[in-house]
Amino acid sequence: MTLFTEDLETTKQFYVDVFQAKSVFEDDNSAVFGFGPTLVNLLRATSAPELVEPAQVGAPDAGARAVYTVGVDDVDAVCAQLAERGIVLLNGPMDRPWGIRTASFRDPAGHIWEIAH
Numbered sequence: 513m514t515l516f517t518e519d520l521e522t523t524k525q526f527y528v529d530v531f532q533a534k535s536v537f538e539d540d541n542s543a544v545f546g547f548g549p550t551l552v553n554l555l556r557a558t559s560a561p562e563l564v565e566p567a568q569v570g571a572p573d574a575g576a577r578a579v580y581t582v583g584v585d586d587v588d589a590v591c592a593q594l595a596e597r598g599i600v601l602l603n604g605p606m607d608r609p610w611g612i613r614t615a616s617f618r619d620p621a622g623h624i625w626e627i628a629h
Contacts, residue, residue, distance in 0.1 A: 513550070513551070513552055513553065513580075514552075514553040514555050514560075514563065515552060515553070515554055515555070515619075515621060515623050516555055516556075516557040516560045516569055516621065517554050517555070517556065517557060517572075517620070517621035518556075518557050518572060518621065519620060519621070520541070520542070520543065520554060520555075520556050522620045523554050523619060523620045523621045524538075524543040524554055526619050526620050527543075527545050527552070527554065527619070529597055530594065530597055530599060530619075531545070531547070533545040533546070533547065533552075534546070536551070541555060541556045541558075541559040542554060542555045542556065542559070547582075554621070557569055557572075572621055572622035573622065576624050578623075578624070579616065579624045579625070579626050580623065580624070580625050580626070581614075581625075581626045581627075581628050582625065582626070582627050582628070583627075583628055583629065584627045584628070584629055585629060586629065587604070587605045587613045587614065587615055587627055587628065587629050588605050588613075590615075590627050591604065591605050591615050591627070594615075594617060599617050600617065601615050601616065601617050602616040602617055602618060602624065603615065603616050604616060612628050612629065613628065613629050614626050614627065614628045614629075615627050
């Protein structure tokens with residue numbers, strides 16, 4: 513998946529610090545991280561138009577359009593680790609009516625991540 517960011521360096525460091533992810537590829541416009549078999553490509557928003565034309569690249573403050581979910585064994589423990597890393601939660605941890613415990617936070621580019629068990 514490719515996520516657009518206005519500040520590649522800050523967003524890249526966020527992924528290193530929060531997810532303890534290792535970059536599998538980098539160039540001047542992107543950084544790719546491996547999450548198991550999934551690759552997350554952080555791409556400078558200025559390089560994104562050619563990927564989505566004729567659609568437009570949305571502004572980071574245009575509102576949430578997606579939530580990226582990562583399964584964890586203990587939502588509360590992960591929330592404690594996130595707090596130690598300076599991450600402010602958007603919500604949670606909470607028990608959802610459909611039986612899953614979740615918490616959500618935002619990366620520096622505005623993408624919403626959810627941890628769930």
